[in-house]
Amino acid sequence: MRADSEPASISRRAFLDRYLFTSLAAAAVTALAPVPFYLRPPPAVRPSRIPLGKASRFVPGKFETFDYGGRGAIALHDGAALRVIDRHCTHQGCDVAWTPAKNRFECPCHGAVFAPDGTPIRGPNDGPLAAIPFRITPEGDLEVGE
Amino acid sequence: MSWIEERTGVGEALRSLKARLSRPLPQGSAGAVLGSVAIFFIVVQVLSGALLAIYYVPSWNEAHASVVRIAKDVTFGWLVRSVHVWSAHLLVATVLLHLVRVFARGAYAKPREATWLVGVALFGVLMGAAFTGQMLPMDNEAVNGAEVAAAYAREMGMADVVRGGPNVGAPTLTRMFAAHVIFVPLGLIALVAAHLALVGRHRLKGAEPLEGTSPVFLHRLGLSLIGAVGLLATLAIVFPAGIGPPPNAPDAPAATKPLWMFLPVYQAAKKISGPATLLLLLVPPAFLLAVPFLPRRLAVVTGALLLAGAVALGILGAAS
Numbered sequence: 001m002r003a004d005s006e007p008a009s010i011s012r013r014a015f016l017d018r019y020l021f022t023s024l025a026a027a028a029v030t031a032l033a034p035v036p037f038y039l040r041p042p043p044a045v046r047p048s049r050i051p052l053g054k055a056s057r058f059v060p061g062k063f064e065t066f067d068y069g070g071r072g073a074i075a076l077h078d079g080a081a082l083r084v085i086d087r088h089c090t091h092q093g094c095d096v097a098w099t100p101a102k103n104r105f106e107c108p109c110h111g112a113v114f115a116p117d118g119t120p121i122r123g124p125n126d127g128p129l130a131a132i133p134f135r136i137t138p139e140g141d142l143e144v145g146e
Numbered sequence: 147m148s149w150i151e152e153r154t155g156v157g158e159a160l161r162s163l164k165a166r167l168s169r170p171l172p173q174g175s176a177g178a179v180l181g182s183v184a185i186f187f188i189v190v191q192v193l194s195g196a197l198l199a200i201y202y203v204p205s206w207n208e209a210h211a212s213v214v215r216i217a218k219d220v221t222f223g224w225l226v227r228s229v230h231v232w233s234a235h236l237l238v239a240t241v242l243l244h245l246v247r248v249f250a251r252g253a254y255a256k257p258r259e260a261t262w263l264v265g266v267a268l269f270g271v272l273m274g275a276a277f278t279g280q281m282l283p284m285d286n287e288a289v290n291g292a293e294v295a296a297a298y299a300r301e302m303g304m305a306d307v308v309r310g311g312p313n314v315g316a317p318t319l320t321r322m323f324a325a326h327v328i329f330v331p332l333g334l335i336a337l338v339a340a341h342l343a344l345v346g347r348h349r350l351k352g353a354e355p356l357e358g359t360s361p362v363f364l365h366r367l368g369l370s371l372i373g374a375v376g377l378l379a380t381l382a383i384v385f386p387a388g389i390g391p392p393p394n395a396p397d398a399p400a401a402t403k404p405l406w407m408f409l410p411v412y413q414a415a416k417k418i419s420g421p422a423t424l425l426l427l428l429v430p431p432a433f434l435l436a437v438p439f440l441p442r443r444l445a446v447v448t449g450a451l452l453l454a455g456a457v458a459l460g461i462l463g464a465a466s
Contacts, residue, residue, distance in 0.1 A: 020372070027375045
């Protein structure tokens with residue numbers, strides 16, 4: 001459209017029409033702008049100091065799964081040491097299963113295999129399973145988390 | 147565009163809607179936009195409520211934490227929640243002004259009795275929406291509110307219907323949630339549609355002899371909506387909605403006050419006990435439903451007395 005096809009001035013009524021329409025359209029766009037941000041869920045808070053009872057009950061072979069901030073986790077004694085491992089498989093995020101008979105983790109989705117400390121042995125993976133920090137209090141209680 | 151128009155007629159529908167909104171207004175109708183502003187707030191409620199439902203967990207034990215998560219952790223969650231809460235307050239306030247204005251103008255008279263009655267039903271649904279909505283965060287005010295509602299319902303032998311069981315508990319929240327997110331919106335959609343159809347049919351009081359077109363209503367509506375958006379945004383951003391402690395928290399106050407629109411009943415109920423409390427709940431709606439059929443003078447006097455009484459009780463209740 002050529003510029004000189006616009007009238008030199010617009011009527012008061014047309015101005016009001018455009019003013020109201022533009023303002024309301026701008027308000028609608030502004031109001032919708034936060035929605036995409038709102039839809040993305042905030043990361044689950046990693047809980048600190050989840051009590052798992054006395055550390056001494058984790059005798060060799062003993063294991064216990066628990067919820068760690070929305071992720072599956074496991075505490076186990078593999079005969080060598082007490083370990084607390086995030087069960088989130090590094091391949092595509094399935095929860096790996098602890099197989100006590102073979103002393104290793106096996107992923108049900110694509111067959112990845114990990115050692116008790118999370119080190120990958122074979123199968124598709126993107127690094128070791130995450131170790132979750134833990135401490136044993138002076139009273140002998142096992143506390144998981146930062 | 148003509149492809150769409152040929153198949154849907156959406157442009158024609160919009161032009162027809164615009165023509166209906168471009169009919170000339172009678173004198174003294176500056177307040178005629180109040181109903182439209184109320185519908186705007188209803189739309190805001192539906193949209194912001196749908197967003198809240200994404201994160202809200204309707205569980206007796208998890209509801210409070212989920213609302214705290216919306217308010218603290220979710221990006222812009224505080225804003226969505228504040229908009230929902232403030233828009234609810236503004237909606238009830240707008241509807242009250244609309245009701246008082248229509249009453250004062252006697253615009254409910256023949257042939258608009260049905261419009262008025264549907265409007266009264268809408269007002270009732272909105273009060274129900276406010277009550278069930280403030281229950282959902284499951285803070286101490288919510289639980290106290292449910293206890294009070296059950297106490298009123300007991301006088302009608304309906305306490306179990308409100309509570310969903312012998313006590314206020316998990317089934318109560320499930321009921322309030324279903325009422326708030328399913329029954330209230332369904333009722334609003336049906337009643338607003340009926341209300342608008344009736345307004346379209348009968349036009350405004352005094353508009354019958356007016357012919358031609360006029361942009362006045364649409365311009366007033368546009369300006370009013372800009373004002374409504376500005377007010378809502380200001381309130382929601384400057385005064386974000388808070389949330390009380392959970393009901394069993396050590397710092398939870400034992401007694402709480404209801405939402406402002408329930409303060410008149412709350413205050414009056416302090417002096418009344420037993421079945422007479424029912425009168426507090428039944429007289430105002432009974433009067434509103436009877437208004438179109440009462441002699442004008444009787445309706446005006448009774449209405450003015452009830453309104454003055456409600457305002458006075460509300461102020462006393464707020465100050466108590």
